[in-house]
Amino acid sequence: MNTADYLTLLSALAPEVIVVLTALLVLAVDLLGLQDTPRSYRMSIAAGLTTLGCAGAVGWMFMNPTVGNWHGGMLVIDPLNETVKAVILLLTVLTAMLSVDCKFTRHIGEYFALLLLATVGMMLLASTEELLMIFASLELVSLSLYILVAFDKSSRQSAEAAMKYFLFGGMSAAFLLFGFSLLYGLTGTTYVPRMAHKLFSLGPDPLATVALVMVVIGFGFKVAAVPFHLWAPDAYQGAPLPSAAFIASGSKVASFYVFAKVLLLGFSQLGWGDSNNAVSGWIPLLSVIAAISMVLGNLAAIRQTSVRRLLAYSAVAHAGYMLVGFLALGGDAFASMLFYVTTYALTTVGAFGVLGVVESQVGGDQLKDFAGLARRAPVLSACLMVFLLSLAGIPPLAGFFGKFYLFAAALTNDASSLPFLWLIVLGIAMSCVSLYYYLQVLKQVFVVEADANARPIAVPFLVHAVVVLLAAAVILLGCVPGWLLDTIHAAVTEQGW
Amino acid sequence: MLAWTIYLSFAGALACLLTPRTNPRATRAMAFSTALAGLVCGLMGAVEFKPENGLEVITNVRWIPALGIDFSLAADGISVTLVLLTGIAALAGVLFSWNIEHRTNEFFAFFFALIGGVYGVFLSLDLFLLFVFYEIAIVPKYFLIAIWGSTRRDYAAMKLALYSFIGSGMVLIGMLAAYAVSGLASFDLQTLAQHSFAPEFQRWAFPLVFVGFAILAGMWPFHTWAPTGHSAAPTAASMLLAGVVMKLGAYGCLRVAMTLFPEGLKMWQHELAALAVTGIVYGALVALVQKDFKFVIGYSSVSHMGFVLLGLVTLNEIGWSGAVLQMFSHGVIAGLLFGVVGRMVYDRAHTRELDALEGMGLARKMPFAAVTFVIAGFASMGMPGFSGFIAELQVLIGAWQAFPRLAIIAGVGIVIGVVYTLKTTAKVFFPDNAIAVESLDDHEHDHPLEPISVQERLGAALLILCTVLIGLHPRLLLDLIVPSFRSPLFDGLRKVAGL
Numbered sequence: 001m002n003t004a005d006y007l008t009l010l011s012a013l014a015p016e017v018i019v020v021l022t023a024l025l026v027l028a029v030d031l032l033g034l035q036d037t038p039r040s041y042r043m044s045i046a047a048g049l050t051t052l053g054c055a056g057a058v059g060w061m062f063m064n065p066t067v068g069n070w071h072g073g074m075l076v077i078d079p080l081n082e083t084v085k086a087v088i089l090l091l092t093v094l095t096a097m098l099s100v101d102c103k104f105t106r107h108i109g110e111y112f113a114l115l116l117l118a119t120v121g122m123m124l125l126a127s128t129e130e131l132l133m134i135f136a137s138l139e140l141v142s143l144s145l146y147i148l149v150a151f152d153k154s155s156r157q158s159a160e161a162a163m164k165y166f167l168f169g170g171m172s173a174a175f176l177l178f179g180f181s182l183l184y185g186l187t188g189t190t191y192v193p194r195m196a197h198k199l200f201s202l203g204p205d206p207l208a209t210v211a212l213v214m215v216v217i218g219f220g221f222k223v224a225a226v227p228f229h230l231w232a233p234d235a236y237q238g239a240p241l242p243s244a245a246f247i248a249s250g251s252k253v254a255s256f257y258v259f260a261k262v263l264l265l266g267f268s269q270l271g272w273g274d275s276n277n278a279v280s281g282w283i284p285l286l287s288v289i290a291a292i293s294m295v296l297g298n299l300a301a302i303r304q305t306s307v308r309r310l311l312a313y314s315a316v317a318h319a320g321y322m323l324v325g326f327l328a329l330g331g332d333a334f335a336s337m338l339f340y341v342t343t344y345a346l347t348t349v350g351a352f353g354v355l356g357v358v359e360s361q362v363g364g365d366q367l368k369d370f371a372g373l374a375r376r377a378p379v380l381s382a383c384l385m386v387f388l389l390s391l392a393g394i395p396p397l398a399g400f401f402g403k404f405y406l407f408a409a410a411l412t413n414d415a416s417s418l419p420f421l422w423l424i425v426l427g428i429a430m431s432c433v434s435l436y437y438y439l440q441v442l443k444q445v446f447v448v449e450a451d452a453n454a455r456p457i458a459v460p461f462l463v464h465a466v467v468v469l470l471a472a473a474v475i476l477l478g479c480v481p482g483w484l485l486d487t488i489h490a491a492v493t494e495q496g497w
Numbered sequence: 498m499l500a501w502t503i504y505l506s507f508a509g510a511l512a513c514l515l516t517p518r519t520n521p522r523a524t525r526a527m528a529f530s531t532a533l534a535g536l537v538c539g540l541m542g543a544v545e546f547k548p549e550n551g552l553e554v555i556t557n558v559r560w561i562p563a564l565g566i567d568f569s570l571a572a573d574g575i576s577v578t579l580v581l582l583t584g585i586a587a588l589a590g591v592l593f594s595w596n597i598e599h600r601t602n603e604f605f606a607f608f609f610a611l612i613g614g615v616y617g618v619f620l621s622l623d624l625f626l627l628f629v630f631y632e633i634a635i636v637p638k639y640f641l642i643a644i645w646g647s648t649r650r651d652y653a654a655m656k657l658a659l660y661s662f663i664g665s666g667m668v669l670i671g672m673l674a675a676y677a678v679s680g681l682a683s684f685d686l687q688t689l690a691q692h693s694f695a696p697e698f699q700r701w702a703f704p705l706v707f708v709g710f711a712i713l714a715g716m717w718p719f720h721t722w723a724p725t726g727h728s729a730a731p732t733a734a735s736m737l738l739a740g741v742v743m744k745l746g747a748y749g750c751l752r753v754a755m756t757l758f759p760e761g762l763k764m765w766q767h768e769l770a771a772l773a774v775t776g777i778v779y780g781a782l783v784a785l786v787q788k789d790f791k792f793v794i795g796y797s798s799v800s801h802m803g804f805v806l807l808g809l810v811t812l813n814e815i816g817w818s819g820a821v822l823q824m825f826s827h828g829v830i831a832g833l834l835f836g837v838v839g840r841m842v843y844d845r846a847h848t849r850e851l852d853a854l855e856g857m858g859l860a861r862k863m864p865f866a867a868v869t870f871v872i873a874g875f876a877s878m879g880m881p882g883f884s885g886f887i888a889e890l891q892v893l894i895g896a897w898q899a900f901p902r903l904a905i906i907a908g909v910g911i912v913i914g915v916v917y918t919l920k921t922t923a924k925v926f927f928p929d930n931a932i933a934v935e936s937l938d939d940h941e942h943d944h945p946l947e948p949i950s951v952q953e954r955l956g957a958a959l960l961i962l963c964t965v966l967i968g969l970h971p972r973l974l975l976d977l978i979v980p981s982f983r984s985p986l987f988d989g990l991r992k993v994a995g996l
Contacts, residue, residue: 394632394633395628395632395633396629396633400629404669404673407673408564408673411673411674411677415677415678415680418674418678421670421674424670424673425670428666428669429663431662431666432662432666439655439658443643446640446644447643447644482560482561482562482563485563489563
């Protein structure tokens with residue numbers, strides 16, 4: 001730990017500061033200067049500023065690579081954190097671009113400001129190893145997201161979704177805080193790595209197990225793992241499209257990263273628990289959660305006729321897969337989980353992009369609204385095929401390699417007894433199930449013929465560009481995973497995990 | 498040269514997709530040249546190939562160093578044989594789908610994506626790469642059947658996709674476990690084959706991987722995707738499914754399951770042989786009672802693929818070489834049979850019911866189809882002079898050495914094969930009451946059937962030529978296949994077999 005003067009701190013926090021300033025700027029410009037201009041103009045300006053701000057933050061991070069740890073882990077900056085932050089910023093930009101053509105609100109400045117504030121929260125979440133700071137930034141993210149979900153004032157569904165999200169979220173925050181307070185009581189510290197030492201020297205303690213369960217519940221809600229997933233389908237369905245995309249992507253990345261940090265670093269000694277003293281570790285707990293998430297998410301998705309709900313349940317299932325990655329322990333866990341969550345987030349944003357076009361042009365997100373899309377919007381359909389097959393885990397797409405790496409990492413953890421083999425078997429079996437429902441969507445798109453009077457769909461240029469770029473990225477990351485993998489690997493190695 | 502088959506097919510798929518939707522002629526020309534180029538590449542590769550070298554590495558590039566994955570392609574005589582088969586099946590498939598007018602460009606795009614994946618599997622030396630190509634083949638199959646198929650196409654397409662995916666899931670589990678347990682941080686097949694896995698591990702890993710691949714090879718009782726899939730698929734896709742896709746499964750069994758876990762094979766040899774023979778007899782018996790022309794051929798495929806699996810598990814060289822030869826032979830013959838049934842008969846008569854076809858006097862209206870089917874039928878029954886004979890004979894000799902009783906039952910399966918083939922031929926083309934029926938029918942539907950096109954004649958001639966050539970001069974392929982079993986890849990397997 002080292003203390004620092006404000007100037008150092010400011011330069012270390014510069015990316016976050018840039019994003020906050022952008023948020024304020026967007027708000028000010030929209031409220032003060034653009035109230036009388038057409039909405040498309042306002043949208044473009046706001047999205048453009050957001051993009052510039054995020055690009056500035058990323059640019060700053062790459063121009064001034066910093067490494068440091070200030071105020072007892074309150075602010076930690078290392079290559080891995082910076083990679084995660086860059087991914088989050090990229091997802092924010094993509095979400096902003098998808099928002100441009102949406103017509104759900106007149107409060108454009110507020111919308112983009114909230115988007116950016118959520119981003120700041122996620123960035124802080126990624127760059128801290130201190131429980132209080134984790135909680136505070138998590139709340140910043142959550143509060144912004146609650147409002148973003150409720151942003152469509154004309155839609156009852158949107159309000160209902162936000163209310164559900166808020167109630168569940170508030171409850172889970174309470175659990176998390178309770179867990180944190182127990183941890184503080186036990187160890188006398190809120191700095192995660194030091195907490196791990198203390199927990200180790202304490203020896204097995206039932207209270208630590210209670211704290212562990214509380215923490216897992218709290219984060220389980222954020223990542224939508226079963227049985228804490230109930231908000232997800234409603235939030236995905238009711239929220240305005242870009243908000244849903246952001247919850248499914250950026251929020252996932254940040255939550256998984258901090259969840260992994262707390263569990264893998266903080267409870268590193270408490271993996272398998274101690275059966276002599278009736279103390280359980282997090283590995284059995286997480287295996288069970290991962291297993292039921294994969295099973296329930298995939299089985300529930302089969303029954304969905306709304307594509308948004310389908311994506312929500314598939315997100316639950318994917319959360320299960322990612323939790324399997326935790327079991328690899330150490331650096332492999334971080335690397336495999338981050339690769340998976342990054343590619344998953346990019347894929348999901350792409351799928352939401354296509355979904356948005358279908359919703360606005362055809363009028364709904366039901367399976368039947370996708371009928372004959374291949375004829376009406378061939379490029380978009382091809383991209384949707386890439387996204388869904390990647391989610392199903394078909395090579396050579398990014399989703400396949402993500403799953404492969406995740407499973408390989410979890411299996412190599414203890415090669416002599418293969419303790420997680422059952423989980424891998426379950427995961428692979430469930431991905432066969434998932435192929436079924438993804439193919440149901442693709443069947444509508446490619447096999448079912450459109451109505452005779454269906455016209456080609458006019459796809460907004462920006463959405464088209466974003467979707468095509470994302471599809472290309474998904475294919476490239478599948479064919480040449482080395483790009484992302486090596487970056488993550490190098491960053492993880494530098495941590496010495 | 499061989500590697501170009503893969504790249505050309507994928508490039509061809511893209512090129513076909515980009516040809517204008519309104520101009521099917523351009524798409525066809527593109528498809529034909531892609532298939533031809535693939536076959537020529539395969540042939541040139543086969544000529545250049547020196548069988549005595551064993552496994553020839555074609556490309557080896559680091560791909561994902563973090564996991565020890567390489568982009569490495571290699572060929573031995575088995576690969577070359579199957580690459581040639583793929584080339585022939587692809588060319589014949591294009592010729593037999595000349596009449597596709599609906600979404601032609603997409604059809605050939607999916608067609609060549611499938612072909613590219615198949616070439617890739619046959620040439621991969623890295624297990625990960627092999628698996629990638631293996632799964633690439635799943636999606637095009639689904640769409641080929643779901644969009645251009647006939648009877649119950651939705652059901653058949655989904656069933657095929659899920660069966661394939663489940664099979665490849667089993668393979669994936671075995672492959673990840675092998676990777677983790679070996680601790681070699683490599684997916685290179687040769688490296689893994691030289692590692693001797695613990696017998697307890699092989700006891701469960703071998704059947705997992707073998708059955709995972711064998712699902713696609715139509716092994717009883719996991720064969721049910723095959724008849725439904727074959728019958729629902731458009732002609733070219735049936736030809737590919739029976740002709741090459743089922744061989745993917747058998748090839749995976751030989752190349753991955755058997756080389757990696759030879760002791761596992763020894764442990765499960767008898768059970769697997771029993772399943773293979775059950776498939777032979779069951780497929781033949783069920784084919785005997787089918788009412789749908791395509792289902793007859795579909796079940797006969799299950800029966801003939803049983804010989805491949807039987808040959809593989811004999812654990813002797815003659816059985817193995819018979820199995821590989823049978824893969825080639827069945828690929829060509831099944832392609833021919835499906836070509837006649839799906840393209841020549843079904844596309845003109847618009848029915849595949851044997852009873853309905855009986856009354857049409859097809860031999861008189863379509864002599865070419867009748868002759869082709871008779872030749873294909875003889876080849877399929879295993880008449881000397883056709884490739885099926887020498888292949889099934891080798892498998893039976895191998896099986897006789899390993900399990901004599903099962904070999905006799907398999908022999909019975911051949912006899913049943915003769916029965917259903919003759920019965921079907923007689924019923925469809927030469928019914929007893931043909932003359933009476935014709936005079937009746939001539940008044941009702943007098944319209945002549947569309948004549949057999951040049952493309953169909955060419956495709957049929959190509960396939961007949963291949964089966965006769967190999968039947969008369971099997972050494973053309975056997976000289977390629979047999980030395981392959983001496984390469985280091987098969988060391989472990991030969992040791993277990995005591996060779």
